[in-house]
Amino acid sequence: MTERTQDPRELLRLPVGGRTDLAGYDTRSTPGVLGGKSATVAATARAGKRLAGLQERLWAAGTAGDRRRVLLVLQGMDTSGKGGTVKHVIGWLNPSGCRIRAFGAPTEEERQHDFLWRVRRSLPRPGEIGIFDRSHYEDVLIARVRRLAPAAEIDSRYWRINDFERSLTDDGVTLVKCFLHISPDEQRRRLLRRLDRPDKHWKFSPGDIDDRARWPAYQKAYEIALERCSAPAAPWYLIPADRKWYRDWAVAHLLLAHLEALDPRYPEADFDLAESRARLLGRR
Amino acid sequence: MTERTQDPRELLRLPVGGRTDLAGYDTRSTPGVLGGKSATVAATARAGKRLAGLQERLWAAGTAGDRRRVLLVLQGMDTSGKGGTVKHVIGWLNPSGCRIRAFGAPTEEERQHDFLWRVRRSLPRPGEIGIFDRSHYEDVLIARVRRLAPAAEIDSRYWRINDFERSLTDDGVTLVKCFLHISPDEQRRRLLRRLDRPDKHWKFSPGDIDDRARWPAYQKAYEIALERCSAPAAPWYLIPADRKWYRDWAVAHLLLAHLEALDPRYPEADFDLAESRARLLGRR
Numbered sequence: 001m002t003e004r005t006q007d008p009r010e011l012l013r014l015p016v017g018g019r020t021d022l023a024g025y026d027t028r029s030t031p032g033v034l035g036g037k038s039a040t041v042a043a044t045a046r047a048g049k050r051l052a053g054l055q056e057r058l059w060a061a062g063t064a065g066d067r068r069r070v071l072l073v074l075q076g077m078d079t080s081g082k083g084g085t086v087k088h089v090i091g092w093l094n095p096s097g098c099r100i101r102a103f104g105a106p107t108e109e110e111r112q113h114d115f116l117w118r119v120r121r122s123l124p125r126p127g128e129i130g131i132f133d134r135s136h137y138e139d140v141l142i143a144r145v146r147r148l149a150p151a152a153e154i155d156s157r158y159w160r161i162n163d164f165e166r167s168l169t170d171d172g173v174t175l176v177k178c179f180l181h182i183s184p185d186e187q188r189r190r191l192l193r194r195l196d197r198p199d200k201h202w203k204f205s206p207g208d209i210d211d212r213a214r215w216p217a218y219q220k221a222y223e224i225a226l227e228r229c230s231a232p233a234a235p236w237y238l239i240p241a242d243r244k245w246y247r248d249w250a251v252a253h254l255l256l257a258h259l260e261a262l263d264p265r266y267p268e269a270d271f272d273l274a275e276s277r278a279r280l281l282g283r284r
Numbered sequence: 285m286t287e288r289t290q291d292p293r294e295l296l297r298l299p300v301g302g303r304t305d306l307a308g309y310d311t312r313s314t315p316g317v318l319g320g321k322s323a324t325v326a327a328t329a330r331a332g333k334r335l336a337g338l339q340e341r342l343w344a345a346g347t348a349g350d351r352r353r354v355l356l357v358l359q360g361m362d363t364s365g366k367g368g369t370v371k372h373v374i375g376w377l378n379p380s381g382c383r384i385r386a387f388g389a390p391t392e393e394e395r396q397h398d399f400l401w402r403v404r405r406s407l408p409r410p411g412e413i414g415i416f417d418r419s420h421y422e423d424v425l426i427a428r429v430r431r432l433a434p435a436a437e438i439d440s441r442y443w444r445i446n447d448f449e450r451s452l453t454d455d456g457v458t459l460v461k462c463f464l465h466i467s468p469d470e471q472r473r474r475l476l477r478r479l480d481r482p483d484k485h486w487k488f489s490p491g492d493i494d495d496r497a498r499w500p501a502y503q504k505a506y507e508i509a510l511e512r513c514s515a516p517a518a519p520w521y522l523i524p525a526d527r528k529w530y531r532d533w534a535v536a537h538l539l540l541a542h543l544e545a546l547d548p549r550y551p552e553a554d555f556d557l558a559e560s561r562a563r564l565l566g567r568r
Contacts, residue, residue, distance in 0.1 A: 087378045091375075094370070095375060195560055202550055206555045275490075281472075
């Protein structure tokens with residue numbers, strides 16, 4: 001059996017207020033699962049079905065004024081599996097209740113605003129599950145590594161992110177921030193696979209190789225972001241992501257644990273059931 | 285076997301430029317399927333997997349400049365299954381490539397603009413599959429039945445819709461407009477079921493019963509819209525929708541036929557494969 005043996009939130013949460021040394025985490029490890037791949041894939045499917053049920057409750061509660069919602073933030077190096085997670089985990093949900101946004105390089109319009117502007121416009125509405133494939137964290141990751149903004153500006157962004165996320169959690173948003181952690185060797189394997197398959201060439205850009213030379217700088221930028229932008233109400237989770245089946249299991253169970261804690265309820269009828277039934281049956 | 289026996293586009297398309305008499309269509313019929321429910325559900329699942337493959341090609345082509353995209357428009361009376369279609373058909377797709385929008389009563393901001401404004405802002409981007417749960421057609425349906433705008437204004441909307449849809453198809457949008465056709469008896473059964481189940485109460489509003497008294501006016505408004513807003517490049521499809529398993533089969537196969545006709549292709553690599561491979565392997 002690969003059922004979780006303990007709360008995945010406890011298992012995967014990075015220390016809040018402590019140091020983060022990414023090299024100290026084994027990207028091939030599978031914390032929380034006891035079985036192998038096929039049993040874990042089956043467990044993820046079971047979790048997916050439970051997620052869909054909880055999602056419907058969250059949505060239903062939202063129609064009756066419950067402002068709560070969930071925002072899954074996916075970050076990680078190229079090929080770490082952000083898109084795959086959306087496909088294989090979010091794919092279990094009802095697409096009507098999901099608000100998915102992938103953040104690429106800012107557009108002309110987006111560059112004319114504060115870095116949080118485009119993020120604010122993409123937030124989930126009450127009852128929804130929002131998914132960010134990359135996020136405002138890019139503005140302290142690639143922006144730091146590539147020096148896309150002055151150092152003082154970037155330094156100010158960490159606390160602006162903290163303020164922003166605090167305003168979200170105060171407003172009923174449950175933040176689930178996942179860092180998908182892969183090794184440079186695994187990235188090489190995945191990039192080579194993209195080269196080997198004509199149906200994967202479109203996912204490849206030679207620029208992906210250039211970025212590999214900046215691997216240590218990215219890891220350092222991640223460590224700083226994960227350290228500075230963890231709060232008790234908005235911690236980071238580190239997902240060992242060299243094994244895709246584990247990554248999907250972990251994100252699915254993290255979402256599940258958060259939704260179970262929210263425990264959304266179907267709203268009570270605010271109308272007279274018997275009267276509506278009689279009217280429908282033509283009895284009045 | 286419930287494989288389709290002929291092109292579902294031919295089978296379900298309403299006549300372009302002809303009269304539409306909704307009472308002449310059997311809402312319980314299942315045109316195009318030979319088997320029963322379970323064989324049809326299995327056929328829909330097979331279609332769903334093929335849809336996902338074609339969706340990935342469409343998306344991939346979009347990353348290389350192909351502007352084509354698909355827009356599924358779902359219309360129908362309350363309980364006709366617009367939401368269920370999204371869940372059970374669109375649920376097969378990769379949610380990242382779907383842009384779903386449900387249109388309710390216009391907001392304050394939306395009312396300050398032309399009726400097409402909110403629709404234009406919700407269109408799929410190149411490579412995406414857009415889904416409208418209700419649409420700009422509400423502005424000639426409920427708006428006509430409830431006289432929400434002057435008659436002359438509503439009359440002008442039909443050709444403005446035609447102009448708008450023509451601009452979309454000229455710009456690479458494949459429109460798939462589906463009218464989910466149910467009978468008033470089936471609607472009563474579905475509303476009663478919502479009353480019987482506490483987990484369905486949130487979907488019910490006593491106003492749904494009031495609207496039943498306007499059934500003939502709505503059918504007439506639909507007939508006018510289906511007649512006036514059919515074009516060779518943007519026809520309407522009538523889906524008999526009393527049987528949910530048939531409705532899902534029909535919409536899935538309509539989408540599939542359109543995507544197969546588009547025949548999107550994975551783009552060719554625009555970089556040197558051998559050089560990238562050598563660089564990744566550290567040979568240069």
